[in-house]
Amino acid sequence: MIRFTTPIAILAAACIALPASAQMSGHQHGAAPAAASAAYADGEVRKVDKEGGKITLKHGPIASLGMGGMTMSFGVRDPALLDRVKVGDKVRFKAAESGGQLVVTELAPAK
Numbered sequence: 001m002i003r004f005t006t007p008i009a010i011l012a013a014a015c016i017a018l019p020a021s022a023q024m025s026g027h028q029h030g031a032a033p034a035a036a037s038a039a040y041a042d043g044e045v046r047k048v049d050k051e052g053g054k055i056t057l058k059h060g061p062i063a064s065l066g067m068g069g070m071t072m073s074f075g076v077r078d079p080a081l082l083d084r085v086k087v088g089d090k091v092r093f094k095a096a097e098s099g100g101q102l103v104v105t106e107l108a109p110a111k
């Protein structure tokens with residue numbers, strides 16, 4: 001006697017479609033409201049491109065940019081910022097939109 005037990009495991013694949021509309025309207029007038037959203041974001045340095053003036057950071061949420069955590073590259077406002085960090089460093093930073101790209105405006109080692 002063979003008993004066939006057929007466990008019907010229908011796993012409904014929860015397809016959560018996250019609208020990736022990171023609202024980055026480029027042409028708001030004037031400077032962004034400074035105070036409230038000027039918190040530092042946490043990040044970890046993944047790549048430093050001194051010649052290209054770029055840094056790749058694995059970062060946590062950046063409230064001021066409406067961005068969740070991810071790994072991405074940023075420009076830098078001041079190339080000298082890149083001299084202070086190396087790959088693997090944990091950092092705190094601020095980023096802003098400038099000329100259509102995101103640039104790191106402040107960068108400091110995390111404590």
Ligand SMILES: [Cu+2]
Nearest residue numbers: 067070071072
């Ligand atoms: Cu990002």
